[in-house]
Amino acid sequence: MRQIKHPNIEQFELTDIMYALADPTRLEIVVMLATAGKKMTCGELDLNRPKSSMSHHFKILRSAGLVETVIEGTEHMNSLRFEEIEQKYPGVLKAVLKAAEKV
Amino acid sequence: MRQIKHPNIEQFELTDIMYALADPTRLEIVVMLATAGKKMTCGELDLNRPKSSMSHHFKILRSAGLVETVIEGTEHMNSLRFEEIEQKYPGVLKAVLKAAEKV
DNA sequence: ATTATTGTTCTAATATAATCGAACTATAGA
DNA sequence: TCTATAGTTCGATTATATTAGAACAATAAT
Known part of the structure; x- marks a missing residue:
């Protein structure tokens, strides 16, 4: 089963997070995930x-640690790593x- | 007397602020200004x-609205627009x- | 007036990022 | 096994940012 690499909390960098949030498209994805409060496919988050x-x-978004993606079948389920x-x-x-x- | 243009609150853009803070050098300037809690010259903020x-x-930093610069003599005095x-x-x-x- | 100081603007080089079509990978389903 | 689906990766293009030297502008001081 495929896996996607994500940074752990120790590896988070504030400037990476700021950078990821500096793009309107990415900020909107983050807002959508937060608003939905559940996993969403890339398709559902399509703009x-x-x-x-x-x-x-x-x-x-993943490399900054903001989004976690788990693969379920052919879909990639994304969620916001809010608590972390x-x-x-x-x-x-x-x-x-x-x-x-x-x- | 020279003047420097700054955006007003209505013109602030969240993504511009995120972008400005995404650079380590700029973030450090912002932290220095916040820590000092007073106006500082560009020379004092030199890295x-x-x-x-x-x-x-x-x-x-200015165009994002984070920093205000007023000219005093030959010096440019910078302060953080924290409250705004x-x-x-x-x-x-x-x-x-x-x-x-x-x- | 001349010179020093402070910081900006100009200009060009280099680096990094955004965009997107096309090819690819992995799973699911018929 | 063949086909469809969901996203990723590759590669090329274009756009935007960073960096920094050199020239410049405004004030201050001699």
Whole structure:
């Protein structure tokens, strides 16, 4: 079974997280995941862009530690690593989500 | 007397702020300003880089709305626009500063 | 006036990132 | 086994950022 590599909490870097959140497309993915509060496929998180473009953004979200992707069948289920990010950087993601929602 | 243009609160963009904070040099400038809690010259905030490079980073911090620069004589006095950023995006800068300090 | 100081702007080089079509991989289902 | 589905990876293109030297602008001091 395939697996996708994710950083652990010790490997999180604040600037990587800031960088990942600095792109509107990626920020929207994060907001959608937070709002849904459940795993979502890349397809559900699609922002009518080519798959390869979306895949690129997911890769950056994963490498920053913001998103966890587990493979279930042919689908990649994504979820926000909210608790872990909050544990390492309390309040950051929470405040950014609140800020992002009010557009 | 020369003047430097800064965005007003309505013009702040969350992604611009995230982007500005995604660079280690700029994040350090922001932390230094927050820690000092007073105006500082670009010289005092120097991170032994060429002046033109530092100037570039200040420009990005200013355009994001994070830093305000007022000219006093030959010096440019920089301060963190903490209250304004907090007003528009409550908790964001506060949490990021806390996160950045514990490196 | 001349010179020093502070920082910006200009310009060019290099590096990094975004975009997206096409080929590919892994699983599921017929 | 063949086909469909879901995403990734590859490769090339274009766009954006970083870096830094050199010239410049504004004030201050001699």
